[in-house]
Amino acid sequence: MRKFFANKKLIIVMIILIATLSTVALSFRVRENRAAPPLVQRLANDISNVAAQVVSAPMVAVHAGYDQVGDLINTYNENQALKKNMTQLQQTQATNATLKAENKQLKKQLKLNATLSDYTQIPASVVSRQPADWENIFMINKGTHSGVKKNMPVVSGAGLIGRVLEVHNFSAKVELISTANTTADRTAVEIVNKKEQHINGIISGYDKPSETLLMTQINTKNTIEKGDTVVTSGLGGLTPKGLFVGKVTQIKDDDYGRPATVYVKPATDLNDFSVVTVISRAVQGE
Amino acid sequence: MDRRHFWLIMLWAVVALFLDGAVTYALQGVLITPRWQVAPSFLLLWLVYVCYLLPTDWRMLLAGLVLGGVYDMYYSGIIGFYALAFPAVIYGIRWIRQYLPVNGLYTVLLYFISIVVVTSGVYFGHRFLGVGGEGFVGFVSQVLWPTILVNVVLAGVLYGPCVRLLTKWQSGK
Known part of the structure; x- marks a missing residue:
């Protein structure tokens, strides 16, 4: 055991690896959850x-x-x-505008402020x-x-x-x-x-x-x-x-x-x- | 390396850091396709050239750590992979520099090894977390191989200008 702790380089490598794994785990958790x-x-x-x-x-x-x-x-x-x-688009735009107005009115009647x-x-x-x-x-x-x-x-x-x-x-x-x-x-x-x-x-x-x-x-x-x-x-x-x-x-x-x-x-x-x-x-x- | 030149090297490193993402975005239609995926590595290229072509400066280890941390934080949000990989590459190059002659061929060869180590290391790290994409065979054939090819060609092209710039700084101009 004493020999193990005497190996400075090994200890430094271990500390670096542990620190890296900790920052990876922590930052990954923060990115995914917070x-x-x-x-x-x-x-x-x-x-x-x-x-x-x-x-x-x-x-x-x-x-x-x-x-x-x-x-x-x-x-x-x-x-x-x-x-x-072009022609088809103009027709669709007109229909859209009518439907939008109708939709707004119906939402108002149902007292719906916003939908999905x-x-x-x-x-x-x-x-x-x-x-x-x-x-x-x-x-x-x-x-x-x-x-x-x-x-x-x-x-x-x-x-x-x-x-x-x-x-x-x-x-x-x-x-x-x-x-x-x-x-x-x-x-x-x-x-x-x-x-x-x-x-x-x-x-x-x-x-x-x-x-x-x-x-x-x-x-x-x-x-x-x-x-x-x-x-x-x-x-x-x-x-x-x-x-x-x-x-x-x-x-x-x-x-x-x-x-x-x-x-x-x-x-x-x-x-x-x-x-x-x-x-x-x-x-x-x- | 005096203080002024160290900070000039750092400035170029920061530009290279953001250039990696800018080039990926600007050329995304070419670099990212269903058949291949190329990751530009200007920052790694700069770090390898500086560490191999200039005399040993241990401040570069700290610089690698900081640059790697920023790289992680900005591009992925998972901090640790590049923060470990860049100082490891810098340390490795400093060590191997004692045994190899300093010339273009060995510089590009070391860059080639660095790309393989860094890209594979970060890929396996991401796979371990469940955020990696390809399977191993797909990674080697569609990501690693095209990345090496493009970056080594770029390294060859940029070797001359980088050497001229670094020699100029080294001679104190």
């Missing part, structure tokens, strides 16, 4: 985010320029496609992305000062891309919906089929080769078809009802012929986004 990290960590992250914005500014400018050139090349084809949708589908939007810019990307995390420039809270959903372009993982005063970390993190909160979703029936499930993983989300825990006899729309169900967490997630591309049945896994093509490219919107649900609750 609404926000300790003040020191929040401050350090906010300062880091400012520095990251300075360093990434030229990169972001180049990225934006590249996107703009791409958009310019696609302008003609895009214009043709948009013209086709009501939310406000907090626009944010992406500053940086985790280099070793197996956790699928990126950083945004909005935090608690702008009303961002842990577990709020984040959308980009047409659909849902993730949820707020860690929130600081002026910045936040967002975990992509495609994360392989087994401890991550899962998003409750529903499929709206051709017969307007709603089938509930959760997004539980990501299939890398097909670039699709995996929807599981489905218990239904209703028919699911390719092309059906998948939206958030608003059940649990801070996610409102009706955020577009994607479209069904494949259905795998279990031994009893019931759908076990549904493959969902995300509405947004999960590797091409620059501006995101954090969604704050009107009805609060965990």
Whole structure:
């Protein structure tokens, strides 16, 4: 025993390993369970985010320029496609406005202040992305000062891309919906089929080769078809009802012929986004 | 290494730290695909070059610890993996420096070993916590191999400018 303690180097290595394991365990627990990290960590992250914005500014400018050139090349084809949708869109807008007004009036009559589908939007810019990307995390420039809270959903372009993982005063970390993190909160979703029936499930993983989300825990006899729309169900967490997630591309049945896994093509490219919107649900609750 | 040059090295290290994330974000469509995933490692590159090409300075161990801690805190929120990995790499390079000649080939070779050790170590740490993505085979073929390839090429390209800069600082200019 005396010999063991006489080996200074071994003791130092052991102390370092124990200290490292302790900080890993503690910080992991804080990240997963607490609404926000300790003040020191929040401050350090906010300062880091400012520095990251300075360093990434030229990169972001180049990225934006590249996107703009791409958009310019696609302008003609895009214009043709948009013209086709124009008439239909105007009709849908008019119908939407009427339904919105009617919905508001009915809610008033029922004395409903807010429902699961009501939310406000907090626009944010992406500053940086985790280099070793197996956790699928990126950083945004909005935090608690702008009303961002842990577990709020984040959308980009047409659909849902993730949820707020860690929130600081002026910045936040967002975990992509495609994360392989087994401890991550899962998003409750529903499929709206051709017969307007709603089938509930959760997004539980990501299939890398097909670039699709995996929807599981489905218990239904209703028919699911390719092309059906998948939206958030608003059940649990801070996610409102009706955020577009994607479209069904494949259905795998279990031994009893019931759908076990549904493959969902995300509405947004999960590797091409620059501006995101954090969604704050009107009805609060965990 | 005098105090001014030490802080200049630290400034470049901080830029490299945030450059890793900025490059990943700006080139995410190219670096992160279903077939491969490349993790830029500018900070590790800078630390390896500084520790191997400049005379021993034990302040670098503390610098590695702080930079690793910030790296963990900013990119993942789980503090400890890079905070342990960076000082370990710095210590290892300081030790091995006594036995190897200082030239371009050995510098890039040491960087190659450092990437393998750091990327694999952090990956297994994350897997242990249940936040890692790929299986082992997927990690080696889709993450580690492309990461090594791109970073070693970058290391070769950046070797000349880095050596010129460090030699200039070393000679007190």
